[in-house]
Amino acid sequence: YNGFGRVESSYYDLWAEYYLKFFDAYLENNVTFWGVTTQNEPLDGLIGTSVPNNGFTSSEMVNWIKNSFGPTIRNSSYSDLKIMVHDDQRLLLPLLKYQVISDSDVLAYADGIAVHWYTDFITSASLLDFASSDDKDLFRLGTEACIDPTTDLGVTIDLGSWARGERYFKSIIEDLNYDFVGWVDWNMALNTSGGPNWIQNEVDGPIIVNTTSDEFYKQPMFYALGHFSKFVVTDSQRVAISTTDDDLDVIGFVRPDGLVAVVILNSDDDAKSVKIDIAGATEVVQISSNSMNTLLYSP
Numbered sequence: 423y424n425g426f427g428r429v430e431s432s433y434y435d436l437w438a439e440y441y442l443k444f445f446d447a448y449l450e451n452n453v454t455f456w457g458v459t460t461q462n463e464p465l466d467g468l469i470g471t472s473v474p475n476n477g478f479t480s481s482e483m484v485n486w487i488k489n490s491f492g493p494t495i496r497n498s499s500y501s502d503l504k505i506m507v508h509d510d511q512r513l514l515l516p517l518l519k520y521q522v523i524s525d526s527d528v529l530a531y532a533d534g535i536a537v538h539w540y541t542d543f544i545t546s547a548s549l550l551d552f553a554s555s556d557d558k559d560l561f562r563l564g565t566e567a568c569i570d571p572t573t574d575l576g577v578t579i580d581l582g583s584w585a586r587g588e589r590y591f592k593s594i595i596e597d598l599n600y601d602f603v604g605w606v607d608w609n610m611a612l613n614t615s616g617g618p619n620w621i622q623n624e625v626d627g628p629i630i631v632n633t634t635s636d637e638f639y640k641q642p643m644f645y646a647l648g649h650f651s652k653f654v655v656t657d658s659q660r661v662a663i664s665t666t667d668d669d670l671d672v673i674g675f676v677r678p679d680g681l682v683a684v685v686i687l688n689s690d691d692d693a694k695s696v697k698i699d700i701a702g703a704t705e706v707v708q709i710s711s712n713s714m715n716t717l718l719y720s721p
Contacts, residue, residue, distance in 0.1 A: 427467035427475045434486055437476075438494035445500050457504035458495065459536045459565065460487055465510055472621045480521035483507075484528055492531030506536040508553070509565055513541040515552035523555050532558070536565040537602075539593055543573060550600040564597045564605040569626035569643070571616075578616040578624050584712060586626060587642025591687045591714050594650055595671045598660060607647060611638070646714055653683045653716045667694065670709075682719040688712065 429437050445455060460483065467477025478486060487507065495503055507528070508518045515537070523529050535553045553562050569586050571578045580586060594605045609627040616624030628644035631637075654675050661682070663674040669690035675683045686709060688694050694709040700719055709715055 426470045427477055429476050431482065431485060434490035435494070438490045441491070442494065442498050442500065455500070455503060457506055457534070459506045459509035460491055461509060462566075463510045463538065465514060472623060480517050483522050484525050487522075487531055488525060488527035492528070496531065504533040504561075505531050506534040506563065506565070507532045509536040509538070511538050511541040511545075512547075512549045512553075513545050515549050519552040519554065523560075526557070529555055529558050532560055534561040534563055534603075536563050537597075538565060539567040540570065540573070542593060542596075547596050547600060550597070550602075553600075562597075562600065562602045564593075564602055566606060566608045567593060568608040571625065574626075579612075579614060579626055579630060581630065581639060582641065583626075584642050587646045587714065588687060588689055588712070590628075590643045590646040591649070592671050592689070594646070595673045595685065595687060598650075598654075598673055601660070605650070607643075642714075649685055649714055649716045653718065654685065655679075658683065667696075670694065670696070680721065682721060684717045684719065686715040686717070688715070 441458065448455070461476055461478055463473075463475060464478040464483060466473060467475040468479065469477075492505065495501065495505060507523060508515070510518075515535075518535070523532055523535075532555075537550070537553060550562070554560065567590070569580075569589070574580075574586075590607075597605055607628060609625060611629040611631055612625070612627035614630055614632055616626060626641075626643070628641055628647060630639045630641065632639070655677055658675040658677045661674045661676055663672055663684070665672050669688060671687040671689070673685050675685075677683055682700060684698060684700075686696070688709045688711060691711050693711045695706060696709050697704055697706045698717070698719075701721060703721075705719075707717065
């Protein structure tokens with residue numbers, strides 16, 4: 423436990439300069455960035471967690487962005503960085519919409535809205551509608567997700583867990599159906615304990631590395647991610663799609679190469695015979711029980 427964390431407002435300008443030092447250090451090693459968030463999970467610094475953090479109330483966040491962070495980034499050599507606000511749970515999105523980006527000066531610096539998934543199991547996806555502004559088009563990006571044992575029966579590593587793969591798959595479909603432009607896993611590769619992590623915040627990951635035997639294991643979560651990273655390529659456009667079966671989660675895209683990708687999760691214990699209708703052309707396919715599927719069509 424690290425207690426509460428705050429940056430005094432008199433140091434906001436200096437704190438913003440530290441961001442530039444961070445980018446400078448990476449640039450010296452030929453690593454560049456396309457975007458930055460205004461603060462990782464600002465609520466955590468207010469309630470106190472094991473993760474060192476900076477807490478901001480909504481009013482403090484407004485002050486931080488419009489008077490220090492935004493001007494510092496935009497007047498630097500990193501002015502083209504995409505600035506993402508929020509970077510916290512969907513549960514808190516109403517506060518973002520009505521208390522943070524309602525400020526026109528904050529909105530002027532914002533390019534996108536970053537959302538984490540850790541309260542998704544107790545909140546409705548409809549809250550994602552609050553990840554928007556009535557005055558500016560902001561992209562939505564899922565910036566952090568992982569299987570945390572505190573919300574999954576206390577089990578850290580569960581090798582081969584299909585249920586965890588389904589959770590990833592379902593979450594990605596859900597977010598993309600709310601116009602998210604991407605979904606980011608927090609830990610692509612971890613060791614067999616779910617680390618390393620200096621505060622023992624050990625979690626599960628898509629790839630588990632066994633350093634004692636020089637092996638690594640690709641989990642169902644890895645393949646869940648693969649359905650989207652491989653088949654829903656950059657610049658794909660989501661298209662309207664619906665299903666009459668509540669056990670199926672579906673989403674469809676038109677890709678830049680003209681192919682249509684239909685991604686289907688069947689979370690039911692029974693196989694399904696699915697009839698797909700695309701612009702009047704129908705196709706019946708068999709979908710296995712508890713399966714992740716991607717179908718590619720040439721219209």
